[in-house]
Amino acid sequence: MAYEPVLTKFVKEPNCYTLDFYKAKDLGYEALRKAVTTMQPNDVIEMVKASGLRGRGGAGFPTGLKWQFVLKDTPKPKYICCNADESEPGTFKDHLLMERNPHLLIEGCAIGCYAIGAKVAYIYIRGEFYHVQKVLEQQIEEAYRAGFLGKNIFGSGFDCDVFVHRGAGAYEAGEETALIESLEGKRAQPRIKPPFPAVSGLYNCPSAVNNVETLANVPLIISKGVEWFTSLGPEKNNGPKLYCVSGHVKNPGVFEATMDVSLKELILGDQYAGGMKDGRTLKAVIPGGSSTPVLLPDQIDIPASFDAVAKAGSMLGSAAIMAVDDTTCMVWLAKNLLAFYRHESCGKCTPCREGADWLLKLLTRIEAGEGQMKDIDLLLDVSKNIGGKTLCPFGDAEIAPVLSTIKHFRHEYEAHVREGCCTIPAPWRGTRAPALAGHH
Amino acid sequence: MSFHARMDYSPAKFHKSERRLADVGEPFRFSPEHQATFDRLVTHYPAERRKSAILYALYLVQEQQGYVSRAAMRFVAEQIGCTPAEVEDVVTYYVMFFQKPVGTYALAVCRTLSCALAGAERVTEALSDHLGVPVGGTDASGTFTLLEFECLGACDRAPVVMVNNDHWHEHLTPDGVPKFIEDLRVKGLAALTGCHHKVE
Ligand SMILES: Cc1cc2nc3c(=O)[nH]c(=O)nc-3n(C[C@H](O)[C@H](O)[C@H](O)COP(=O)(O)O)c2cc1C
Ligand code: FES
Numbered sequence: 001m002a003y004e005p006v007l008t009k010f011v012k013e014p015n016c017y018t019l020d021f022y023k024a025k026d027l028g029y030e031a032l033r034k035a036v037t038t039m040q041p042n043d044v045i046e047m048v049k050a051s052g053l054r055g056r057g058g059a060g061f062p063t064g065l066k067w068q069f070v071l072k073d074t075p076k077p078k079y080i081c082c083n084a085d086e087s088e089p090g091t092f093k094d095h096l097l098m099e100r101n102p103h104l105l106i107e108g109c110a111i112g113c114y115a116i117g118a119k120v121a122y123i124y125i126r127g128e129f130y131h132v133q134k135v136l137e138q139q140i141e142e143a144y145r146a147g148f149l150g151k152n153i154f155g156s157g158f159d160c161d162v163f164v165h166r167g168a169g170a171y172e173a174g175e176e177t178a179l180i181e182s183l184e185g186k187r188a189q190p191r192i193k194p195p196f197p198a199v200s201g202l203y204n205c206p207s208a209v210n211n212v213e214t215l216a217n218v219p220l221i222i223s224k225g226v227e228w229f230t231s232l233g234p235e236k237n238n239g240p241k242l243y244c245v246s247g248h249v250k251n252p253g254v255f256e257a258t259m260d261v262s263l264k265e266l267i268l269g270d271q272y273a274g275g276m277k278d279g280r281t282l283k284a285v286i287p288g289g290s291s292t293p294v295l296l297p298d299q300i301d302i303p304a305s306f307d308a309v310a311k312a313g314s315m316l317g318s319a320a321i322m323a324v325d326d327t328t329c330m331v332w333l334a335k336n337l338l339a340f341y342r343h344e345s346c347g348k349c350t351p352c353r354e355g356a357d358w359l360l361k362l363l364t365r366i367e368a369g370e371g372q373m374k375d376i377d378l379l380l381d382v383s384k385n386i387g388g389k390t391l392c393p394f395g396d397a398e399i400a401p402v403l404s405t406i407k408h409f410r411h412e413y414e415a416h417v418r419e420g421c422c423t424i425p426a427p428w429r430g431t432r433a434p435a436l437a438g439h440h
Numbered sequence: 441m442s443f444h445a446r447m448d449y450s451p452a453k454f455h456k457s458e459r460r461l462a463d464v465g466e467p468f469r470f471s472p473e474h475q476a477t478f479d480r481l482v483t484h485y486p487a488e489r490r491k492s493a494i495l496y497a498l499y500l501v502q503e504q505q506g507y508v509s510r511a512a513m514r515f516v517a518e519q520i521g522c523t524p525a526e527v528e529d530v531v532t533y534y535v536m537f538f539q540k541p542v543g544t545y546a547l548a549v550c551r552t553l554s555c556a557l558a559g560a561e562r563v564t565e566a567l568s569d570h571l572g573v574p575v576g577g578t579d580a581s582g583t584f585t586l587l588e589f590e591c592l593g594a595c596d597r598a599p600v601v602m603v604n605n606d607h608w609h610e611h612l613t614p615d616g617v618p619k620f621i622e623d624l625r626v627k628g629l630a631a632l633t634g635c636h637h638k639v640e
Contacts, residue, residue: 077486089552089591122484127495127536128592130606131634163484168495168534171590185491185520187533203489246554246595253596290553290591322554322595336556340590346533430561 003232005256006220006240007213011100017135019142022103029103029148031219035111036156044115044222051221051229052238057083057174057211058289058317060306063218069198070116071206079207080112080121081183081197082215085167085174087126088289089340090320093242094212096254098125099132101216102139106162108215110149111222113160116208120161123212124179127168137164171344175392176209177201178346189348190392213242233258237305241319243272248325250274259305263287263295266304267323280325284408288317290337291397293404294330314404329424330409331416334401335363341398352395355386359402366413369421376413379406468512470519474500478519490520494530498537502605507538535589536605543578543585545624548602549612551588554595559614563599564588566614570621583625594635608635 010016010025022028035044049064070078082105086094098105109121125133140162143149151159165183172178173188180202182188201207217239221229230238237259243266246252251274255266263285268275276282282297287304292315302308309316324333342356362379365371383399390396406413415423470478478493478500485492497519501512513527520527531537538546549555549564564575567586571579578585594600597610603624609632612620623631 086593087591090554090595091591092593092595095593126593127499127534127605128589128602131608161484165484165492166495166499168498169536169589170534182495183492184489185494185530187529203486244595246598247557252554252598286553320595322557324557328557333553336551336553340552343590428557428559428562430565432565 003256003258006224007097007101007104007216007242008254008256011096017100017102017139019103019139019146022101026101027104027107027219027223029107029143029146031222032107032110032114032148033154035222036114036158037154039222041115041117044111047226048115048218048221050226052236053214053217053221053229054237054306055211056213056217056241056318057209058088058291058315060316063210063214066198066208066210067112067116069196070208071199072117074206076205077120077203078116078118078205079202080109080116080118080215081176081179081202081207081209082109082121082123083174083176083179083209083211084123084125084129085171085179086129086212086318087171087174087344088291088318088320089337090244090246090286090289090322091318092244092246093254093319095129095132097212097216097242098129099135102136103143104216104219105136105212106140106143106149108218109162110153110160111218112208112210112215114158116206118208119159120163122183122202123162123164124167124173124183125164126173127166130166133164133166140164170346171340172346172392172394175394178392179209180207187346189346190394192391234260234303234305234307237303237307241304243304244318244320245273245323246320247322248277248280248328249323250277257304260303262302263300263304263309263321264302266321267300273321273323276323276325278325280327282323283326283328284324284330284333286320286322286324286401288315289320290322290340291315291393291400292317293400294333294408296408327424327426327428329367329422329426330405330412331363331367332422332424332429334405335360335367337401338363338398341394345394345398349390349395351386351389352398355382355395356398358382359386359398363402366416367422369416369419371413371417373414373417375417376406376410464510464514466509466511468501468505468509468515470500470515471504474504491522491526494520494522494527495534498527498531502537507541541578544583546585546587546604548587548589548592548605550590550592550594550598550600550602552591552595554591555598555600558598560599562614563601563612563617566617567621570617584621597635600635603629603632607632609633610635 015021045067053063054060167173170188173182177191178188197207243255255272266272285295306316338360342360345353345356347353386395481496482493497516514524517524517527573579592600601609
């Protein structure tokens, strides 16, 4: 049975982002009406819990539980912070969702506010998505005008404001406590946890940080029911899911499926990314964004679900699948990603800040053919002193490309040292040695 | 024993009045429209949390004068009700704020994995050669500044270039660079493809 998309069903139709379209063809804020006029906030939380919806931002934490943890007995205001930072390399699903189906997110934000007792939701959108922000703001205005946001929504006495907050280019702003810091007008650096945002988040008030795609699923659950949601995909990995496939594939893009689709189908299947470009062969796969360990082609015949990818030794993360072909040098790949982590490390924790710099230096040296055999073990040793030693998971993220490429492709590292040069120089790569100093 | 070099701290050499203060440049004020926009955006946050609007204030500064000068940081500090140091702290952290003037078009080429796999390294080299500037530099005519950015969140349209923080161009190839630059010169931002989902 072919799966019919619900998140991205209409994205190719010209006016799909407008309120009129959303009312005529999609949910049209009926889920919000149902929630605020016929359900108690706690019923909404129970329903989301029963659906088993797991966060789409990276960690896969159950959304209903997260909302339940938000402190109730407090005079303080509460907040929904929608994470639209979308900065994990390889991820571009929220981009599509916000640009082509913004009302689903706006409705999700309003229902989320109702559930946790918040009156304001901030959508923290990365600064680079200004073209998306304009669409979003315009549609939020439409929603206000139609009475779906603002005061006394559907005559229920429920008030809700949704504001867009523009970031300014920082990967770390995607981490939930760093996002809160950035919303407060500071550097995006993580906080010590606990307290978790559910207890003390934005402005030291109870808050829930939810990814765009997570919130977009909520109106669907309210409107189509828990049974519909749990009927999609494998147990504990239910519901519609967006996958971003990029790299050396014929047809890169966002694909909606349920989590029983396999990684292999997503990369090689004709209805998805369509296989490798120029008749080349698949060499390695990053299944969930640059922070997740690399998998080999013989490891990808597994469901692209949170649990199955974890079992294979990696993570589904933000479902950002990057496929590379046999022209790719894996030392170069690790070096490319470490340049990213070095540049984006927020600088708060020493192991992460200094470690990224050392890893990049070592990788640059090896890739240029100037490394020694012992540098490979040094990479492992430096990584060991970063993982688990930082306030946020950034430290674990930056060592993933190093550890997993050494694990699966140690022979390539050794070949660089032995031959004194890169052994797989591809025609699409640059010809000059990069300057090590980033503009940080 | 000290590890530090011996220094002569005699008042004759280092008198307080001779300390050079950083040049703050021309005084800065928002234009009336930008002031109105800022005053509206501040209301999105609780009254005692004006600092939340700092990024918006800095974007407005940059829209008005192309970069964020020290005088502008002082002005933003007054608007927000914080110290200039706190503003500088923010400006220096986020990559989308320029602390020095940039060209009419700031070209930010994505250099992260998916774009690099599609040839972004060569695109940057071609741009650098064509314009005669290294990454971070501005060409002699003051029209183009070449920058490298990290994943822009559009990896299916790789390689991607962001122009002036607000505008996008997708699928730029090394061979396409001369035409890309020429079109930008002639048609301005209208020459860019944008970055939107194809509507078939
Ligand atoms: C370094 C780092 C970057 C992150 N970037 C993002 C991001 O861009 N978007 C996102 O939704 N979550 C990101 N996350 C995950 C968030 O911390 C958080 O888990 C998520 O927003 C929670 O929402 P969810 O439960 O709906 O997934 C990032 C985490 C880390 C450690
Ligand atoms: S890698 Fe360039 S947009 Fe993601």
